Each structure stands twice: as C-alpha cells, then as structure tokens.
Amino acid sequence: MADELYADPRLVAVYDAWNGGRWDVEHYVSVARTLGARRVVDVGCGTGTLAMELSEQADHVTALDPAAGMLHAARAKAGAEAVTWVQGTAADLPESAFDLAVMTGHVAQVFVTDEQWAATLGQLARVLVTGGVLAFETRNPAAQAWRRWTPEDSRAETVIAGQRVESWHEVTEVRDGTVSFTTHHLLGAGPAEHVESRSTLAFRDLPMLERTLEVAGFSVESVQGDWDGSPFTEASPEIIVMARRV
Missing domain, CATH: 2.20.25 (N-terminal domain of TfIIb)
Structure with missing residues (x-):
C-alpha cells in the first residue's frame, strides 16, 4: 500500500482531484440500486466520492478507511454528514450490519499477502447479512x-x-x-x-479469486471484464466481481 500518498495532505488533494469522477462510481451506484441495498459499507473509501453518491439512495452508508488523511478530506465535503465515516479496517465493523459491501479503486489489490486477503474476505463475510453482496474489482494480471x-x-x-x-x-x-x-x-x-x-x-487471477471467495463463504454471481458491462475474457483489463454471502 502507498505510504505518503495517504498521509501527506498535498498528496491526498492530488488523489481527490484524480478520483473525483472515476468511471467505476456509476457501476457501483447501479449495483446498489439494482439490489435495493439499504445498508452499504464502502471499504477503502478514500476521499469519499462513491460513499457520497451512495448516500443519496441508501438508508445508511458507512465509509471505511485506515488513512486519517483521506477521511479528513472526505468529512470536509458538503453533504458528508449523510455518511458514517470510520477509520479502521473491516475488523472494526459490526457483525451482520450490511446488505452490500463494495471495494472500489482497486482496493482489493492493496491486500498484498494471501493471509491479508483471506482475513479481509472473512471479515467482510462476517459483516454482511446472509445473502448480502460483495462487489469489487481488481486488474486482470494477464x-x-x-x-x-x-x-x-x-x-x-x-x-x-x-x-x-x-x-x-x-x-x-x-x-x-x-x-x-x-x-x-x-x-x-x-x-x-x-x-x-x-x-x-x-495481482490475482480469476481462479484464485473464486477459490478464496468460496473459502470465505461467498458464491460468485457475476464477473465482468470492463466498465462497459462486457463479459470477462482472458484479455479483459478488469475482473469486476459480484459475490453473494451464502
């Protein structure tokens, strides 16, 4: 995970400028709308671009990030009071509290070791209700x-x-x-x-993602290969996953 980027206020401002209009935000807002999710957690929320959008349609949005600098910038935005901002990791969230968990901005890739990734998936399964959905993307290593x-x-x-x-x-x-x-x-x-x-x-490939999700208690429901909704192929730039807690 980057270090100074999340601590230096000047670099947080750079991050916010580059990520204010991300192409993935529309996708995850659409996922929440289609599912009718009322309780949503944005894991690795950064400066809150997606969380703010989700708060316009969900009853309760929690935005989670370990970086105080990111959350400071997020809380300063107009309308930030509609979101519950939490500094920490998925281990700090309550059990069975959410219908939908999202990880955007390739956050799934910052869990570098297999142990970190498995622990995070396990915690997300814990905080989702049975039948709840985890939605995230990662770059296709191929x-x-x-x-x-x-x-x-x-x-x-x-x-x-x-x-x-x-x-x-x-x-x-x-x-x-x-x-x-x-x-x-x-x-x-x-x-x-x-x-x-x-x-x-x-960089984890799709078979590895499927295996680790299954071990954590998820069933993969759909996989897209890009933000235009195209199906995943070996040449796809992205692996965009929706998995349900079973």
Missing part, C-alpha cells in the same frame, strides 16, 4: 497493466488550489504476483518540490 506504468506513458498534470502538479509512475519490481512502484510528484513550479510515494499491489 493484461499486465503495469507495463504502462512508465514515466513516458503515465505522466499527467493537474492544477490544485492554483498550484501545478505533475505526476508519473515508475515500476521498481514485479515478483510473485505483486508489483511495486513509485509515484513521483512535482509540486509547484520553478523550483518544484519532488515528493514520492511507494506502493505494492497484488
């Missing part, structure tokens, strides 16, 4: 998205509070189903301040 995480292909610029920000990725290691990379940020102009954040993500 698509090798990290090959595009180069300074040339990933460089982007934005302006936050009048300050220019330039960012790019650089992969440092690919090993045993994980990818480690550094995100570089240049803040301001002439001379710009260089800030780095380091991350490691796990």
